[in-house]
Amino acid sequence: MFKIIQIVPFFGILLLIYWLAVKTNLFPDGLNHVLFHLHLPSKALWKPTWGDFMVLLGVLFLYVELFKSTRTSETTIVDHLLSTFVLIFYLTAWLIYPWAGNSVFLILTGMAFLDVIAGFTITISAARRDLAIGGK
Secondary structure (H helix, E strand, O other): OHHHHHHOOHHHHHHHHHHHHHHOOOOOHHHHOEOOOEEOOOOOEEOOEHHHHHHHHHHHHHHHHHHHOOOOOHHHHHHHHHHHHHHHHHHHHHHHOHHHOOHHHHHHHHHHHHHHHHHHHHHHHHHHHHHHHHHO
């Protein structure tokens, strides 16, 4: 179970959630539908939408993916490879499919891009550190 969590790119899961919402006719039209209302102590009324929720979920997944990339193992390489394929699908979907042609999907695509670039960078830095410590 833990190995599967290490290998599966979370942005692929987010893409699957988005696609299922498209297939159930919730997205893209429902991205601006308000989930709930919350009165803040400042007397402001906060009305998060489905789009806001998806972006916040993307931020959470980006944190998890960056944490996963600090490990140096064989599973990390597979995770980076799968994350790269997920990014390619995000870019392709954003350019080709009408259901993905919106700002929320573009922001998720940008997060998937950051996941790939930062994942490779962090893994290389961690591997250099491990190599330097092992070589002393």
